[in-house]
Amino acid sequence: MSVIPTEWGESDSRPGVYYDLLWIGLAVVVFGALAYWEPFTITVSITPQRLAGATILGVVLGIAVTYGSFVSERFQRLWADFRIRFAGLFVLIMGGQLGLAVAPTWTVLTMLAVFLTLIPLRIAIYLRTR
Secondary structure: OOOOOHHHHOOOOHHHHHHHHHHHHHHHHHHHHHHHHOOOOOOOOOOHHHHHHHHHHHHHHHHHHHHHHHHOHHHHHHHOOHHHHHHHHHHHHHHHHHHHHHOHHHHHHHHHHHHHHHHHHHHHHHHHHO
16 A cells, blocks of 8 residues: 555656655755765765766666656566565665665765756656656
């Protein structure tokens, strides 16, 4: 059972766009705070090479996530299965934890780039399908 209305998951839903942008904005704030204040044991040392690599990786991942979420009907049907969704989210969360433990700079910068890429892509998909 979903907490939000199912119509919000459609590409042309205005409340869905607002909802997505709210969560994306929150993620940008969180990962930006991680990069700036470096709480706990997270040490982010930004160099031009790391920033360029993480930005390229983040943009590619952001495009892939947007394509899978809003364009690919095959992925949407696969994601509708509860077991697949649970396993996918579990792997994603554990991968994020592992990434923060092993390579915190790359993880934080890549996730920041992913979420900054999602903002214009989500708006473009909404405007295109509207």
